[in-house]
Each structure stands twice: as structure tokens, then as C-alpha cells.
Amino acid sequence: MEDLTDVYNDLIMEHSMNSYNKKELENADYSQIGHNPNCGDEITLQIKMNGDVIQDMAFSGHGCAISQASTSIMIDTLRGKTIEEAKEIVRIFIEMIKRETTDEKELKKLEDAIAFKNVSNMPARVKCALLAWHTIEEILEKNGK
Amino acid sequence: MDINKIKKDFPILENRKIAYLDSGATTQKPIQVIKAIEEYYQKYNANPHRGAYSLSIEATQAYENTREKIANFINAKNKEEIIFSKNATESLNLLAYSYGMQKLKKGDEVVLSIMEHHSNLVPWQKVCKITESKLNYMYINEEFEIPDEEIENKITDNTKIVAITHVSNVLGTINNIKKIIKQAHKKGAIIIVDASQSIPHMRIDVQDLDCDFLAFSGHKMLAPLGIGVLYGKKELLNKMEPFLMGGDMIEFVYEQETTFAPLPNKFEAGTQNVEGVIGLGAAIDYIENIGYDKIEKKEKELISYARQELSKLDYLTLYLTPKEENHSSVISFNIKGVHPHDVASILDTEGVCVRSGNHCAQPLMRFLGIDSTCRASFYFYNTKEDVDKLVSGLNKAYQIFEKYFK
Numbered sequence: 293m294e295d296l297t298d299v300y301n302d303l304i305m306e307h308s309m310n311s312y313n314k315k316e317l318e319n320a321d322y323s324q325i326g327h328n329p330n331c332g333d334e335i336t337l338q339i340k341m342n343g344d345v346i347q348d349m350a351f352s353g354h355g356c357a358i359s360q361a362s363t364s365i366m367i368d369t370l371r372g373k374t375i376e377e378a379k380e381i382v383r384i385f386i387e388m389i390k391r392e393t394t395d396e397k398e399l400k401k402l403e404d405a406i407a408f409k410n411v412s413n414m415p416a417r418v419k420c421a422l423l424a425w426h427t428i429e430e431i432l433e434k435n436g437k
Numbered sequence: 438m439d440i441n442k443i444k445k446d447f448p449i450l451e452n453r454k455i456a457y458l459d460s461g462a463t464t465q466k467p468i469q470v471i472k473a474i475e476e477y478y479q480k481y482n483a484n485p486h487r488g489a490y491s492l493s494i495e496a497t498q499a500y501e502n503t504r505e506k507i508a509n510f511i512n513a514k515n516k517e518e519i520i521f522s523k524n525a526t527e528s529l530n531l532l533a534y535s536y537g538m539q540k541l542k543k544g545d546e547v548v549l550s551i552m553e554h555h556s557n558l559v560p561w562q563k564v565c566k567i568t569e570s571k572l573n574y575m576y577i578n579e580e581f582e583i584p585d586e587e588i589e590n591k592i593t594d595n596t597k598i599v600a601i602t603h604v605s606n607v608l609g610t611i612n613n614i615k616k617i618i619k620q621a622h623k624k625g626a627i628i629i630v631d632a633s634q635s636i637p638h639m640r641i642d643v644q645d646l647d648c649d650f651l652a653f654s655g656h657k658m659l660a661p662l663g664i665g666v667l668y669g670k671k672e673l674l675n676k677m678e679p680f681l682m683g684g685d686m687i688e689f690v691y692e693q694e695t696t697f698a699p700l701p702n703k704f705e706a707g708t709q710n711v712e713g714v715i716g717l718g719a720a721i722d723y724i725e726n727i728g729y730d731k732i733e734k735k736e737k738e739l740i741s742y743a744r745q746e747l748s749k750l751d752y753l754t755l756y757l758t759p760k761e762e763n764h765s766s767v768i769s770f771n772i773k774g775v776h777p778h779d780v781a782s783i784l785d786t787e788g789v790c791v792r793s794g795n796h797c798a799q800p801l802m803r804f805l806g807i808d809s810t811c812r813a814s815f816y817f818y819n820t821k822e823d824v825d826k827l828v829s830g831l832n833k834a835y836q837i838f839e840k841y842f843k
Contacts, residue, residue, distance in 0.1 A: 296786055300779075300837050309841040331778050331794050332808040354808060356776035357838075417782060 298410040299417075300357065308361035313368065317350040322435060325353075326427030328419050333359050337427050344375050356420050362408055363424035369403045375432060381405075382429050388412065389421050440727060440735050443818050456789045456823035461606055461634060461767050461814030463656045466716075470659055473719035474712050484708055486685055500711050503718035504701065510721050511651070512642040513668055517700040520667040520674070521709055525633040526556035528652035528667035529600070531680040531704065532629055533560035536650075537598060539678060541568035546595040548626075550575045550583055550612065551804050552605040555797040557631045557652075561600060570597070576804065581608045581758045588613070588620050596626040603635035607796045607812065609767035610758050611635070618648055627673065633657055637816065638736060638766055640729045643668055655713060659720035664713025667704070674700055681706040732817045736766055739815055743768060743824045750828070752835050756810060769796075769810040772831065775838045777811040783837060784811075787830035789823075 307313075320338035327334040333355030340348040349367040354360075366385070370378045381401055387393040388402065391412045399406055411421040444450045446467040450457060457465060477499070483490070485497035501516075508516040522528045537560075541547070547561050551574045565572045573596075575587045592599055599621040604611050614630055621628040627649040632641055637658035643651055650673070655664040669677075679686055679697055683706035688696040697703045724732070741761060747753060747770060756769040772780050781793035792812045795802045802808060813827055 296783060296837065300783075305838070305841045309838070310843050332799075332802070333778075354776075356778035358779070414782065416785070417778075420778065 299414065301407065303365070303404060303407050304361040305357065307364040308357035311351075311360065311364035313350055313364045314352060314360075315350045316352065317348060320350075322431050324427050324431045326423050326430075328355075328359070328423055330419070331356070333420065333423060335359070335363055335424060335427065337363070337424065337431065339428075339431060346370050346373055346375070346378055351424070355423065356417075358408075358411060358417050358420040359423045362405075362421045365404050365407065366424045366428065369405045370428070378428070379432050382425050382432065385425050386422060386429070389418055440731050440817060443727070444820070446723075447818055450818060454788055456819070456826040458813040458815060458819065458823060458827060459790045459792050460637070460816035460819075461657070461812065462792055463662065464637065464659050464816055465818065466659055466661065466720075467723050469723050470661070470716050470719045474661065474716045477712055477715045482711075485711055486702075496711060499718075500709070500714050503714045506718050506721055507666060510725070511636075511668060512644050514644065515671055518668055518671050518674065520669065520701050520704045521714060522652075522665040522667050523663055523710070524654040524656070524665035525631060525652045526654075526665075528665050529557050529629070529631065530560050531667055532600075532650055532652070532669075533564045535677040535680045535704075536627070536673070537561065537564040538568065541565070541570040541597060543569040544595065545570040545597045546573055546593065547571070547598045547600070548573045548575060548591050548596050548621075549599075550601050551577060552583075552608060552610065552612075552798065552801050553600070553602055554606050554631065554633070555799070557600050557602060557629075558800065561598075571595075574800075575601075577608075577610070580760065581605075581610050581756060582760070582763060583610075583612060583617075585613075585616065588617055592617070592620045592624050592626065594624055596621065596624050598629065599626050600629040600631070602631040602633070603641075604638070604765045604767070605798075605801075606634045606767060607769050607798050607801055607810065608756055608758070609634075609765045609769075609814075611763050611765050614646065614648070618646060622647070634765065634767065637724075639733060649673055655717040655720065659723055660717035661713050664710050664717050666717075671700065674704070679703050679706070683707045685709075727817070735817045736815060739817075739819055739821065739824070740764065740766060740768075742821050743813070743815065743827075746824055746828050747831075750831060750835075752839075753831070756805065766815040767812060768814070769812045771807070771810055772835055772838070774842055775834065777809045779838070780811050780831070780834045783834040784827070784830040787826065787833060789826050789830045791827070 317338040321341045322339040335353035338350045351363045408421050447465045481495040483493040483496040485500045504519045505516045507519045575583050575591045618628045629650040630648045632653040636653045651668040656662045686706040754771045777793035
């Protein structure tokens with residue numbers, strides 16, 4: 293088992309317990325609910341677009357520290373990115389968690405979200421880390437040209 | 438047999454240095470059960486009820502002897518009243534389809550408790566929708582128990598079926614099923630008891646209880662996965678239509694018509710889980726060998742200690758009845774402000790296995806106003822050291838989160 297401080301570190305804990313991204317967006321263009329029926333975690337992601345750039349995002353809902361922090365850090369990472377850039381980052385994150393990529397150059401694009409790398413060693417928590425990323429993947433699939 | 442040295446019978450508890458506190462989900466298996474299954478495959482494996490050769494007859498005998506053993510174990514009048522199933526879920530589905538679907542009419546009522554496991558809830562929901570019957574719930578009070586008035590008010594002349602768990606898999610509350618059974622019969626309803634969480638811990642006597650049906654899973658009482666039991670009163674089972682159709686449950690099959698086998702085969706279609714039945718037989722032998730009196734005494738001490746130690750942690754919310762005599766081997770709790778999934782992960786790194794989530798009881802969670810809990814569930818092989826490990830793991834989890842509380 294991994295050392296807990298690898299996962300429950302300051303960055304993840306601050307984002308999970310006291311996230312500034314946990315709020316309501318006014319005039320959001322997209323809103324999508326994501327949930328894990330097994331554990332009951334549920335988040336709502338909101339996105340405000342400016343052309344094909346993600347101008348702002350926010351989330352609400354409840355879940356474990358890993359799902360909440362993963363959502364908040366994802367928002368920080370994707371804010372200001374184009375849809376195409378966002379799609380790539382989402383792909384890399386999912387591949388990292390599923391241990392399908394270890395390419396350092398690619399992982400750099402994840403910025404702070406690389407903090408979840410060790411979750412790939414905790415099979416019981418993979419779903420928690422991926423909740424927000426699968427949710428935005430769905431939004432981007434549906435709406436991104 | 439010294440119950441305090443029992444851990445050595447459980448290879449997994451010897452091999453892994455863990456405090457296994459998830460026996461409510463499934464128990465570990467003693468070497469005696471594992472060996473019985475191995476012996477079956479090495480010495481007398483064949484398809485029961487099928488062959489004229491001695492091997493098949495031996496397999497049939499082992500299978501049928503276990504049926505008799507279970508009948509004695511729960512004090513059923515006849516061994517034909519014991520039906521083998523996959524698990525309690527399948528036993529309850531059998532009842533929903535073969536009893537509920539046939540008997541319920543528009544306006545009839547089915548009564549459950551709010552603490553039912555989904556397996557004793559979702560099947561009734563479906564049957565009630567199809568038959569246009571009404572599904573009513575007995576709710577719990579602030580002590581996590583069903584008050585007597587709730588039993589009297591909810592089970593009425595319109596009630597045709599009452600299905601109730603003996604022990605809650607979330608709260609550990611031991612329900613007053615004797616009162617519920619009496620009330621159901623007084624109103625002319627049949628009563629189904631889900632004994633999944635009780636039979637591992639306490640003696641069940643179906644004649645003394647006078648329940649009409651009783652369901653349980655083998656794997657929560659030392660037996661392998663995939664074997665369950667349905668007990669039913671003979672006169673009721675005889676009147677019911679079969680559940681699954683196929684081989685071995687028939688008498689004569691014509692191109693357009695079939696007549697069915699008598700009990701118990703009528704409800705056992707297809708090749709059965711003989712290894713599971715053999716394993717369940719060995720599990721019952723193991724339990725009888727220790728004795729329920731000793732199991733109850735040991736667990737009472739253990740639970741009492743766990744209640745006492747967990748109550749000292751003021752950062753915990755406990756979901757348990759204050760009446761120790763009404764509380765079995767399950768304790769649900771939350772660290773205030775921390776998600777149970779995180780707590781369970783941290784406990785895991787400390788070698789403590791607990792379950793977190795809604796425990797297949799979403800309506801109960803909603804009623805309690807929470808999404809999920811951590812659940813520690815105990816069996817006689819657990820020790821006070823396991824409780825101590827849980828407490829120190831909880832302290833560690835709290836410390837990790839404490840400094841981020843704002």
C-alpha cells in the first residue's frame with residue numbers, strides 16, 4: 293500500500309476541503325451531473341465558454357476527498373484551455389490513472405493534476421479520481437466540435 | 438474448542454495480518470469448510486439426481502443429507518421445506534415472483550421496514566408495481582429501532598405480505614420479529630424473514646418463530662459464495678408455482694405441457710451448486726461444534742468493547758441503538774466532516790478492512806439524511822486487538838483530516 297501522504301497531501305486536501313471552485317456559475321453554457329452509484333458520490337460541473345475557450349468552470353455536489361479534489365484541480369487545469377487542448381488533457385489524465393501512459397512530456401500537460409498519479413496504485417479509488425474527468429469528457433464529446 | 442484460539446482455523450487470517458471487520462459482507466472460511474469442498478471434488482463429484490452409478494448416488498446423498506442438516510439446524514418440520522438457492526437475494530426473488538406475483542391483487546399491501554437491504558426491497562417494488570399493490574414501510578425512531586406502534590399501525594387488514602430483516606445490515610438493530618410475526622398473522626398476512634445478518638450470530642428456530650418463509654446466504658456464515666437457502670412452510674410452498682424452469686424440477690414434459698416435481702425439486706431447476714451445499718454443511722458443523730451459546734457470549738463481549746471504545750471518540754457519529762441487548766454485530770459510523778470512502782482507504786493502509794458506502798440500503802441512508810457510512814462488522818473470530826486496531830486507524834484518519842477543517 294502506498295504511503296498515505298502521497299495521496300492525502302496538502303494540495304489534494306486543500307482542494308477537497310476548502311475549494312474555491314465549489315460554487316455556482318452564473319450563465320453557465322453547460323451543466324452536467326456525474327455520479328458513482330457504488331459510493332453515492334455526485335457532482336455537477338458547470339462550464340462557461342468564450343468561443344472555443346473554456347472561460348470558467350465550477351462544481352457542486354458531494355463526495356470523498358479524492359473525487360472532490362480531483363474535480364477542483366481539473367477545473368484549475370482546464371480553465372483557459374481550448375476544447376481541443378482540454379480533450380487532450382482529459383485523455384492523458386484518464387490514461388495516467390489507468391496506467392496506460394507514463395510519458396513524462398505528456399504528463400507535464402496535466403499541471404497540478406499530476407498529483408493524482410499515485411491513485412493509479414489504489415484500485416479502490418480509481419473511480420473517485422476519474423468521476424469529474426469522465427463527466428467533462430461527456431460534455432466535450434457532446435458539444436465540442 | 439477454545440473460541441479465543443479460533444483464528445488459527447482461518448488460513449486467511451493467519452496469512453494476512455489484517456483486522457477483518459467486514460464479515461457482514463462475507464465471512465472468512467475455516468479450513469474445515471475449505472477441506473470439505475476439496476474432498477468433494479477429490480472423492481465424490483458427480484451430478485446429483487442424474488446417474489445410476491454409485492458416484493452420482495454418493496453426491497446425491499451428500500446433497501440431500503445437507504438439506505436434512507439444515508432442516509435440523511433451523512428446526513424445520515420437514516426437509517422438503519429447505520430449498521437451495523444462489524443466495525438470500527435469489528430466495529427473496531423466488532418469493533416475490535412465485536408468491537407475490539400470484540397472490541397480490543390491486544389494493545393489497547406489502548409491508549417492509551425502512552432498513553431493508555435492496556434484496557428485500559427492489560423485488561417487492563417491482564411486484565407491487567405489476568400487481569398494483571401498495572408498498573408501505575415501517576420507519577425507525579431516533580434509537581434506530583422500529584417502535585411497537587409502527588408495527589401495529591402499518592400491518593393492517595389490507596396487508597398480505599410482510600417482509601422484514603431480522604438484523605439490519607447497516608445498524609445492527611435486532612428487530613422484534615416475534616412481535617412483527619404475531620401482528621402479521623393476526624392480520625392474515627404471510628411473513629418473510631431475511632435472516633442473512635442474524636443466522637451467523639444467533640440460533641434460528643423457524644417453528645418457534647412461526648415465520649412462513651426465511652431466507653439466508655451461506656457465505657455470511659462461513660460457507661462458500663453462491664449458496665443460499667429458502668425455508669418455507671410446506672403447505673405454502675406446495676401451493677406456489679415454480680420460479681425457474683428447466684431440468685430436475687419437472688415430472689412429465691410434453692411438447693405443450695409440463696407437470697412439476699414435488700418439493701423441494703420443484704424449486705431447484707438445473708444442476709445445483711453441490712460444492713456450495715457441501716461447504717454449507719461443513720460450515721453448520723463448524724458452528725454447531727463451537728455452539729451458538731459460546732458464539733453469542735464472545736460476540737457480546739466484543740461488541741460491548743467496540744461500542745465502549747468507539748463511543749470515546751468524540752469526532753465519530755455512531756448509528757446504533759443505545760440498547761445493547763437489541764444490537765448485533767454491525768456498527769456503522771462516520772468521522773464528522775470526512776467521507777467514509779476516505780476513512781476506509783486510510784483504515785486499509787493500517788490493515789483494517791471495513792466497508793464504506795450505502796450498504797445496499799439507499800432508502801435507509803436517505804431516511805437518515807446521509808449518503809453513506811463506514812461499517813465495521815464482527816464475527817466470533819475477531820478479537821479486542823482488532824477493535825484496538827480500528828480505533829488507532831480511526832485516530833490516524835482523523836489526524837490527517839483535522840488540520841484542514843475550517
